[in-house]
Amino acid sequence: MIVGDLLRLEDLPLGLAWGTADLLERPVTGVTSTDLQDPARYLQPGELVLSGLVWWKPESGAALRFATSLSSARVAALLAGEGTHGQVPPSLVEACRIHRIPLISIPAGTSFRTVTDRIYLRLWGGLDSGAAPAGALPESARQELAAMVETGAPQNLVLARAVARLGLPHCAVLSVAGRVIAASDPASDATAPATAAGPGVPVGAPGASPFDGWYLHTAGPTAQARSLAELLAPAALGARSRDSELRSSAAGLFDLLAASGTADRGDFSHALDRCALPSDTPLTTVAARIDRAPTAWAVDALGELLRLAGARFTAGTDERGEAAAVLAGPAGELRPLLPRLQALLGPGHVLRIGVGPVADPAVPALRDSLVGARYALASADPYADAAGLDSLAALLAGIPAQVTAAYRDRLLGQLLANDRGGSVSLVDTLAVFLDHDGSWARTAEALHVHVNTVHYRVRRIEELTGRSLARLADRTDLRAALLCPAREDGPFRSK
Template sequence: MQVDHLLRLDRLDLSLVWGDRALLAQEVGGVTATDLEDPARFLESGEIVLSGLVWWSGEDDPAKAERFVSALSEAGAVALLAGEETHGEVPRAVVDACRRHRVALLAVPAHTSFRAVTEAVYLRRWGELSRRPTDHYALPENVRADLDRALERGASVAELLDRAFAHLGTPDCHLLTGSGRTVARTAGAAELPAHRAAELLRGVRGTTVRVEADDDTAFDAWHLHLPEEGRVPPRVLHEIAELLGRHRRREDRRRATRGAASAELMAAVGAAHADANRLHAALAACGLGDGRAYTVVVAGLVPGGGLGKAAGSGVPSASGVPSASGGPAGAGAAGAAAGAKAGAGAGVGETDGAAALAEALGHLLPATVASVVAGCPGGEAMAVLAHDEGAGPELRAVLGEVWPLVHACRPAAALHAGVSEAVTTPAALNAALAQARYALAAARAAAPTGARLAGLGDLRGLDSLVAGIPAEVREVYRETVLGPLLGPGRASHATLLETLEVFLAHNCSWARTAEALHLHVNTVHYRIERVEALTGRDLSRLDHKLDLRAALLCR
């Protein structure tokens, strides 16, 4: 385990304060927690050091930070993980000392316990040990042989999970995604609502081991969660997770073979002119040919997060531990789904956007919905859902409920989606795509830096309606209506624009506008008259007010 692996564990929410690539690539051999001013005699080479910085006070001179960090450096510590709870941030003197002595420095937020960090390190090291060549296994030989046979014949993940834990008395165990979707559970484990499962993954109770994939994201990673701590030995859990990783790798290969069909469907839906025959063939190739109605969803993700956060790597979990190698999870969508990573060579943003959308669709019941997800350039993704007539509103409601849970997997990112109205013929999919893109633009306008999923029913105001208009059209309209006020020639024009905006926002009330701008009412009258003269609009007319309001929204 290397230092930078800790930064990829979203559940820990660590951030990099200082450290270069060489320092972050150092191997972690253990953990020591200390708040002694001089911890040298308790440290060993290769350890990370956890400190709440209780020994530091705002009045301390830099010498105290120098003494503490130099002790770490001389002992061979690979990183300092400094808690932010005591001081609200890592003191500058500590940062400077780490830079001088070349000790990687990570900040631990107040909501992350040192115990969680310690568990993450040691459970990860258990996993690495379990993957080393050895003649000794934690799982009994007959259990391993039975699981291997089940895997070879294509057993479901639910069957594999039951068989893996049967010799342990079948303890309660859930295989969960970061958004709380239950992939599988042991026979006696109770069904978990998504919001409850997500809370368990982000809690401190129980044991959680990640089924690590080669190219997974925060959205589609799998986690084994057991509510009872210590019920199953860590090495046994890691061997089971490794088996599930092999299952994922096989499933991803199968999905990858359908990547071309998925791409063809998206191309047919997005074509300038609808080709009914092409659409019918593309739907059939993806297993969606029997749909009685179709809905299109378009999603976009803008990565965020502080320095040192590995975009899309790791998912919140009780231990925060990547454990067993495996393949990507694929789309995670119900029914006949092409994987979110089916397109080879997809960029990071593209993969994350498709994985987020596919994870949300995975919460829909596979018995009633089939879907195909494909990544698009720029971090966007598109999905086509096939379902029964009349199911559209219910699907929209479920997606709206789970969208915040999906966003919580990457809370620093902006995650938006637009959902079309249901259409009943393949030829109408082109129009449905246009609707979804319009709704996506409205979602972005409503929550630019957060998360929002919108449908056409959410276009309830002029601002959301204008947001879906193509940018080039908005620009032309803005120039046409407000052109005389937009030129760089006169600074007073900016004042006129501000006055117009406040005047319209206050329902064209002269007195309230004057109060808001701290002006005499006569000054407001003069400025509005200038706006009318320059734009040719009469603000006593409703249609002209709407013209100017729409033009302001197009800026």
């Protein structure tokens, strides 16, 4: 589907307020509604954005700020309702022209629900330029299956009916990570063989990240598989639209956690309810990032990870613009699932997950859990659980690199400078001495030197650092410095 298809809907009187022919060719990946003035962190590239314009005020610069936000999110177009102000404000038209965002007007009296339903329940499959060859499905079967999809029938039933009507073998709709979304026979072991028949046929438009997309797997005729996948496309778009709404609700929950003080219990319960989370069950937070990749990728990866784990959750961006999720109950063991998601990323992109401790369903406790998740995420390990921190190395890994590097330089700077000008490494001697619990003899044996040499080097280390290796506190400080990463060379030691 492209933006221009909206203007060809006979049953929706939409108008073009501004747009050029090339911009109307933009592909559409989803639909979301918002009345925030800066909704960028709730949006995905390629989405249609519906707004009632309740945020707009004359002479406030609001229109330009709103358009700037949409442009930064790389949306496909803006659909603006005329009900609030009687028309699309000229300042918004000009702002969309500046940022080259197609602007389509929705007349007063036309509900946004009608518009979204028309887009993802009727239009999506029929206007796809990659439509299946004519005759791929018998017309009676196509109409029956399309009606089931449009009325919201469970996809398992749609696939089962397709198998019965068309004589297809078992088929299943899977996510890009292999999660079963629907199957013609959910109880059958035949779902696994269906996944081995190649990458499958895309259901709907490709997603905006490597983790977003559905595929139909079947050993049936290719033309029929394509036609069936196209009939299921509205369901895929509907799921993507619901995900967008949940991301918005998740962001509201994270904003509540970030607010100073203790939030009203009723507001907190309402925020959880909007996220489809219970208010009487312990909750857990999870943070995520992908090295050298957009935050939107991390949000999609986190959502797919938690779906694979069977969790009840909401995921989105927190108040810092970072990927995070809240789920009901403990997170369980997510680490074994990471390779399935990492396999979808190219070289240089590493998915990292930080899990916070289980918290009571209250703002202070959940806020603390999120702090723990962020701390775990900052560790060097691609998967870290704040509740499992059990070593000095793990504790230091969550401290910002700028802090640990400065600490390392402060305690070891003189030793490093000395080592650069000589043939003996006092830093290595210090590390081996601490590794052997301050034993002179074992340190000498490990370094293949005389024990008197160890005594001399240790005295020199104490002179340069101003610390005594006979004191436990000083040994701990120096051990921590050795575990801190250097500014450029990465971790000096990981033991």
